[in-house]
Amino acid sequence: MAAPLRAPITDLREGTCTVREDTAHYLTRVLRLAVGATFVAFDPATAREADAAIASIEGGVTLHVSTLRPARVVAPRPLTFVQGLAKGDKCDAVVRDATELGATCVIVAECARSVVQLQGARRTSRLERWTRIAHEAARQCGRADPPRIELLPWAEAVSTIDEAARRFCLHVHEALPLGPLLLEAVQTEGAPIAFAAGPEGGLTAEEVALAVGRGWQCVSLGSLVLRTETAAAAVLGAVRVLES
Structure with missing residues (x-):
């Protein structure tokens, strides 16, 4: 089974949010995701993640973010x-x-x-x-x-x-x-x-x-x-x- 697509999202929060331009480019140009596509979003600052879906790509990429959870994979020690x-x-x-x-x-x-x-x-x-x-x-x-x-x-x-x-x-x-x-x-x-x-x-x-x-x-x-x-x-x- 292929690993799920993942992307870092700054200030990740539940609900609807608009992502930064560089992240939007990665999602739509590099990964070629369209409206409705899903991926795992993670916040590098808090080590939390969530399932996310692209809600809109008009005038910027907007996401719908599900419930945040502690990340499954983190470093085991300092x-x-x-x-x-x-x-x-x-x-x-x-x-x-x-x-x-x-x-x-x-x-x-x-x-x-x-x-x-x-x-x-x-x-x-x-x-x-x-x-x-x-x-x-x-x-x-x-x-x-x-x-x-x-x-x-x-x-x-x-x-x-x-x-x-x-x-x-x-x-x-x-x-x-x-x-x-x-x-x-x-x-x-x-x-x-x-x-x-x-x-x-x-x-x-x-x-x-x-x-x-x-x-x-x-x-x-x-x-x-x-x-x-x-x-x-x-x-x-x-x-x-x-x-x-």
Whole structure:
């Protein structure tokens, strides 16, 4: 049986509502839905969903939304990935993968070796882009609670994680293997877990020391050196497998 069509709807509420222009385009141009067509609407901000039907497409798309309910698929635990700000579309890939693998928060961290500098309108635009990617990935994978996306300096990023979380800083020069520690962390159902990785050039000794001073544990992913955009998929994928 094919999975039901799904779409994120901001400020989802029961009854009749008119959707935003970008959502209207997705429903009528991408999905090619007509009046009377049904789909599952979900609100990324509240993790609630409802059955919805297109009531009208004249002068904007209007929906009839049924009773709201808690979303059927949400992340099973607080799961954070801190990604050093990287070049090009690498952070796009990290946000997309992290969303599909159950992350509840993605923090893009400005590091000493980050080549990209985001200021002003460019900073706002990039955050909006990552949030949109998270919403699209949540729609695709069936969850209704896309991760919160933040852009912070490294020092602030590693300091904002709940102290109750098991926090692992991925570092190429560390010998302590992640595997046994992660297995132990995952065995506590619902317990928060966080990972952090640097940008293309890695983390400086000062940044590693700062993380350790904040309670992070430096760990290794083995002898292979991964691209910065690959680390998130590796460790978050391991969490998904161990939870299943």
